[in-house]
Amino acid sequence: MFEAAELDHQVTKADYKREEAELRRALLEVQRALGEQRRFPVLILIAGVEGAGKSETVHLLNEWMDPRFIEVTGFAMPTEEEAAHPPMWRFWKALPPKGRIGVFFGAWQTMPILERVLGTLGAGGFAGRIDEILRLERMLAAEGVLLIKYWFHLSKAQQKKRIKALEKDKGTSWKVSRYDRTLFEHYDDFIEVCEPFLRETSTGDAPWTVVPAADDRYRALFVGRHLLGTLRARLDAPKPTPAATPAVAAPAPPDKVNVIRALTLKQELSREDYETALMEAQGRLARATRHKRYGKISVIAVFEGNDAAGKGGAIRRLGAALDPRAYRIVPVAAPSEEERAQPYLWRFWRHVPRPGRLVVFDRSWYGRVLVERVEGFAAEHDWRRAYAEINDFEEQLAGHGAVVAKFWLAISKDEQQRRFKEREATPFKQHKITAEDWRNREKWDAYEEAVCEMVERTSTGIAPWTLVEADNKLHSRVKVIRTLADMVEEALKR
Amino acid sequence: MFEAAELDHQVTKADYKREEAELRRALLEVQRALGEQRRFPVLILIAGVEGAGKSETVHLLNEWMDPRFIEVTGFAMPTEEEAAHPPMWRFWKALPPKGRIGVFFGAWQTMPILERVLGTLGAGGFAGRIDEILRLERMLAAEGVLLIKYWFHLSKAQQKKRIKALEKDKGTSWKVSRYDRTLFEHYDDFIEVCEPFLRETSTGDAPWTVVPAADDRYRALFVGRHLLGTLRARLDAPKPTPAATPAVAAPAPPDKVNVIRALTLKQELSREDYETALMEAQGRLARATRHKRYGKISVIAVFEGNDAAGKGGAIRRLGAALDPRAYRIVPVAAPSEEERAQPYLWRFWRHVPRPGRLVVFDRSWYGRVLVERVEGFAAEHDWRRAYAEINDFEEQLAGHGAVVAKFWLAISKDEQQRRFKEREATPFKQHKITAEDWRNREKWDAYEEAVCEMVERTSTGIAPWTLVEADNKLHSRVKVIRTLADMVEEALKR
Numbered sequence: 001m002f003e004a005a006e007l008d009h010q011v012t013k014a015d016y017k018r019e020e021a022e023l024r025r026a027l028l029e030v031q032r033a034l035g036e037q038r039r040f041p042v043l044i045l046i047a048g049v050e051g052a053g054k055s056e057t058v059h060l061l062n063e064w065m066d067p068r069f070i071e072v073t074g075f076a077m078p079t080e081e082e083a084a085h086p087p088m089w090r091f092w093k094a095l096p097p098k099g100r101i102g103v104f105f106g107a108w109q110t111m112p113i114l115e116r117v118l119g120t121l122g123a124g125g126f127a128g129r130i131d132e133i134l135r136l137e138r139m140l141a142a143e144g145v146l147l148i149k150y151w152f153h154l155s156k157a158q159q160k161k162r163i164k165a166l167e168k169d170k171g172t173s174w175k176v177s178r179y180d181r182t183l184f185e186h187y188d189d190f191i192e193v194c195e196p197f198l199r200e201t202s203t204g205d206a207p208w209t210v211v212p213a214a215d216d217r218y219r220a221l222f223v224g225r226h227l228l229g230t231l232r233a234r235l236d237a238p239k240p241t242p243a244a245t246p247a248v249a250a251p252a253p254p255d256k257v258n259v260i261r262a263l264t265l266k267q268e269l270s271r272e273d274y275e276t277a278l279m280e281a282q283g284r285l286a287r288a289t290r291h292k293r294y295g296k297i298s299v300i301a302v303f304e305g306n307d308a309a310g311k312g313g314a315i316r317r318l319g320a321a322l323d324p325r326a327y328r329i330v331p332v333a334a335p336s337e338e339e340r341a342q343p344y345l346w347r348f349w350r351h352v353p354r355p356g357r358l359v360v361f362d363r364s365w366y367g368r369v370l371v372e373r374v375e376g377f378a379a380e381h382d383w384r385r386a387y388a389e390i391n392d393f394e395e396q397l398a399g400h401g402a403v404v405a406k407f408w409l410a411i412s413k414d415e416q417q418r419r420f421k422e423r424e425a426t427p428f429k430q431h432k433i434t435a436e437d438w439r440n441r442e443k444w445d446a447y448e449e450a451v452c453e454m455v456e457r458t459s460t461g462i463a464p465w466t467l468v469e470a471d472n473k474l475h476s477r478v479k480v481i482r483t484l485a486d487m488v489e490e491a492l493k494r
Numbered sequence: 495m496f497e498a499a500e501l502d503h504q505v506t507k508a509d510y511k512r513e514e515a516e517l518r519r520a521l522l523e524v525q526r527a528l529g530e531q532r533r534f535p536v537l538i539l540i541a542g543v544e545g546a547g548k549s550e551t552v553h554l555l556n557e558w559m560d561p562r563f564i565e566v567t568g569f570a571m572p573t574e575e576e577a578a579h580p581p582m583w584r585f586w587k588a589l590p591p592k593g594r595i596g597v598f599f600g601a602w603q604t605m606p607i608l609e610r611v612l613g614t615l616g617a618g619g620f621a622g623r624i625d626e627i628l629r630l631e632r633m634l635a636a637e638g639v640l641l642i643k644y645w646f647h648l649s650k651a652q653q654k655k656r657i658k659a660l661e662k663d664k665g666t667s668w669k670v671s672r673y674d675r676t677l678f679e680h681y682d683d684f685i686e687v688c689e690p691f692l693r694e695t696s697t698g699d700a701p702w703t704v705v706p707a708a709d710d711r712y713r714a715l716f717v718g719r720h721l722l723g724t725l726r727a728r729l730d731a732p733k734p735t736p737a738a739t740p741a742v743a744a745p746a747p748p749d750k751v752n753v754i755r756a757l758t759l760k761q762e763l764s765r766e767d768y769e770t771a772l773m774e775a776q777g778r779l780a781r782a783t784r785h786k787r788y789g790k791i792s793v794i795a796v797f798e799g800n801d802a803a804g805k806g807g808a809i810r811r812l813g814a815a816l817d818p819r820a821y822r823i824v825p826v827a828a829p830s831e832e833e834r835a836q837p838y839l840w841r842f843w844r845h846v847p848r849p850g851r852l853v854v855f856d857r858s859w860y861g862r863v864l865v866e867r868v869e870g871f872a873a874e875h876d877w878r879r880a881y882a883e884i885n886d887f888e889e890q891l892a893g894h895g896a897v898v899a900k901f902w903l904a905i906s907k908d909e910q911q912r913r914f915k916e917r918e919a920t921p922f923k924q925h926k927i928t929a930e931d932w933r934n935r936e937k938w939d940a941y942e943e944a945v946c947e948m949v950e951r952t953s954t955g956i957a958p959w960t961l962v963e964a965d966n967k968l969h970s971r972v973k974v975i976r977t978l979a980d981m982v983e984e985a986l987k988r
Contacts, residue, residue, distance in 0.1 A: 001952075001953050001954055001955075003753050003949055003959070003961070004752060004753045004946060004950050007753060008756075009749055010749065011748055015748075019748060123618065123622075124616055124617065124618010124621060124622060125621075127618060127625055128617075128618060128621035128622075130625065131622075131624065134628075195954060195955045196954070196955065196956070199885050202885070202951065204879035207878075207951065218749060225747070225748055229746055252719050252723055253503075253719070254513060254716055254718075255503055255504065255712060257502070258501070262502075384701075385698035387701070388696060388698060388701075391693050391694070395693070452498060456498050456704060457696060457701065458495075459496075460689060460693050461690065465497070467497075
């Protein structure tokens with residue numbers, strides 16, 4: 001893996017000058033095409049041993065190309081804000097949009113490798129982190145991100161020589177910190193951890209490219225040429241055709257029973273009992289979210305349901321129990337232009353709350369496996385992989401201490417018709433009902449099938465679905481708030 | 495995830511009879527089409543809780559379809575032979591060929607789940623095993639295997655009821671073992687482990703399908719319908735078009751230096767010094783492979799190199815040092831029909847040695863990234879993913895205690911021409927030289943590029959490449975045997 005990188009390479013000054021001029025011209029040209037087409041984002045990871053010219057290379061890329069369309073983000077120890085979110089949050093936040101180049105200086109691999117070298121992370125924990133990285137990178141690749149991973153390598157002797165040279169020169173000796181010297185002492189341990197890491201995280205979609213870093217000119221041309229070749233290949237490539245049919249179909253059950261039809265949608269609850277029960281549930285939730293340990297957890301409440309199932313009404317009663325400074329409602333509609341330039345889950349990641357906060361998603365990431373699936377807005381290939389990606393996402397939320405509560409509000413076809421008609425007849429409700437709502441009703445069975453598969457694939461121990469019988473709004477509101485109160489109280493006991 | 499499976503489902507006897515008849519007809523028909531087209535193999539995994547009718551279902555599949563083309567393999571505790579190989583070996587061995595259906599009763603998930611429930615496997619180790627499974631299943635899917643994973647589920651109450659019913663009836667009470675009762679006591683622990691397992695190993699390519707198992711007739715029709723639908727969808731699907739261009743190109747280095755060109759191909763070694771050195775190296779290897787701890791390790795020696803680089807001669811000198819009963823040479827040529835009906839690595843897995851044995855591969859799995867790449871026999875998409883798959887394969891070999899030694903024998907273009915001509919002029923060597931060998935020479939640079947990328951991507955700490963300067967055959971033979979002796983001696987010290 002490192003054999004080629006440890007060879008002695010040399011490029012003469014004259015050769016360098018000539019090729020550099022040509023490279024700059026060509027790189028600028030592909031960067032322009034990238035920005036004009038806006039088909040995919042480019043994410044360059046810069047990693048490797050200390051003293052191998054990583055920052056010099058990043059400077060050079062900025063010099064060679066138009067720096068306005070390159071965003072460099074350095075990741076060191078997580079800030080307090082970053083530490084208040086799941087580990088991958090800070091990387092999601094910094095992803096470049098389509099048409100742009102993002103450079104991550106140190107990325108998701110830095111902390112696991114460092115912790116492993118220092119021995120604070122065991123072999124098993126390291127394997128788990130590698131698994132997370134593989135899933136993330138796979139998802140990014142599936143979303144069209146061009147992921148280019150450079151690993152700057154020096155042999156031990158080469159590194160020693162470079163550090164010595166830097167130290168000797170008064171103009172550069174500041175570049176060598178005590179930290180670098182410590183890392184140098186751990187060179188062998190570092191390589192012992194990195195070597196299997198590179199092996200296991202080099203995939204067909206996102207291989208590591210080891211950069212021979214000992215010779216400055218060679219290193220610069222190596223990266224420049226590779227970057228140019230990779231960008232050109234991707235720009236010239238035809239749009240990939242997604243795999244035709246999914247490998248495994250959803251089962252067609254031999255009877256009509258499913259998790260939705262098994263519900264008794266009309267639940268009795270008198271107005272009087274409702275008032276008492278609602279008050280009691282809101283009180284519990286209010287106390288729980290003011291508990292001193294609540295500052296350690298966050299709450300994510302997801303609302304999905306049939307049109308006119310009463311999501312808005314339930315969310316309003318929920319909000320009534322909360323400190324208005326400590327919660328936020330995120331209504332999910334069509335993605336913005338900025339959101340469309342990012343991987344699908346990006347627009348939800350940006351709203352992930354920090355501990356002590358609650359976020360309500362009024363519709364959510366489940367749109368992909370509901371409306372986008374049924375209406376054909378997402379290719380089958382894409383919504384099928386979404387189940388696993390959503391589970392990964394929620395695992396990260398739950399793993400970071402979030403309560404993830406998901407509510408499906410279910411009403412009958414008859415009850416929906418009654419509510420639609422009522423909306424049409426009530427002036428202040430007319431804006432809520434459109435021709436599209438009536439059209440969606442025609443696909444009732446397809447939606448039901450999508451809901452059942454969604455529950456099947458994404459109702460998990462860490463993020464369960466609560467199916468809410470919603471023909472009687474009074475019942476459904478109480479059930480939602482009670483369930484959430486139960487879940488928060490449970491989390492406070494942990 | 496289990497919500498739907500825990501609902502009460504019922505199918506009347508009459509409905510069952512009617513649908514069963516239709517299902518059988520349809521399943522037989524798709525099974526016939528599967529066998530005629532021979533485009534892909536089908537692998538069905540049967541897993542889930544005890545007492546959920548797994549064996550009944552497998553019986554039924556055999557009854558419904560033509561059992562001659564269904565191969566059922568049950569995996570329990572590994573046998574001695576299985577334990578003498580890497581963990582995945584027994585599964586590879588049992589893979590169905592294209593056009594056939596394989597049923598794995600218990601598979602790669604059984605042991606990790608069991609060990610995790612019993613607490614002998616930690617969370618980290620479990621994550622590592624999940625990672626292995628994901629990689630394996632991804633590879634199988636990429637190779638075209640239709641992987642259908644059924645998870646038979648019962649709620650705790652349903653399981654209790656079934657076990658009670660079985661115990662009560664004298665005709666079935668034998669079905670409930672003490673082991674089943676123990677497992678029943680661990681129901682909650684089991685579900686706690688399985689639930690995240692199912693979540694993390696459900697991917698777009700190979701999701702788990704949870705089978706509601708409480709009602710016999712429902713369960714049978716559920717599986718039958720799902721299987722039929724999945725087989726039909728895949729049979730009807732057009733051949734998937736592979737992704738057009740790989741995401742990340744290989745770097746074009748800015749100078750002519752590479753790991754091959756950096757070698758001094760002609761190394762001096764006199765005939766006299768050769769005799770002494772060869773004898774000494776063979777002696778070391780002989781002693782090492784007769785050491786008492788040698789019974790704990792296996793050795794896999796891979797030979798690749800330019801045409802006429804002297805692989806055969808080196809292998810002969812190597813064999814001379816070994817006990818002929820304890821080593822085997824596997825010459826790798828075009829795959830057999832049986833091998834062509836399997837995933838690419840299958841034909842190499844079958845030759846993986848047990849401890850105390852040595853296998854020489856005369857050419858190897860690297861054909862995919864060498865000749866198949868250069869000659870265009872493998873799509874770019876396929877040879878690009880091969881690097882990661884090969885690294886996974888070798889990781890399993892090394893992880894099981896194998897010494898994996900890989901030799902690239904390099905000669906210069908001039909030296910090759912000299913040897914080709916000599917072969918043509920020497921009657922007993924004429925069979926070794928064909929028009930194809932001369933044609934291959936024309937692609938010298940393309941091969942060199944492929945070799946450099948191969949070394950870059952697959953020379954790892956656990957399975958390094960040794961580049962052998964082979965213009966002087968005497969030198970190369972000694973280097974090969976010395977290196978292997980070093981590696982075996984090193985392994986004996988572990």
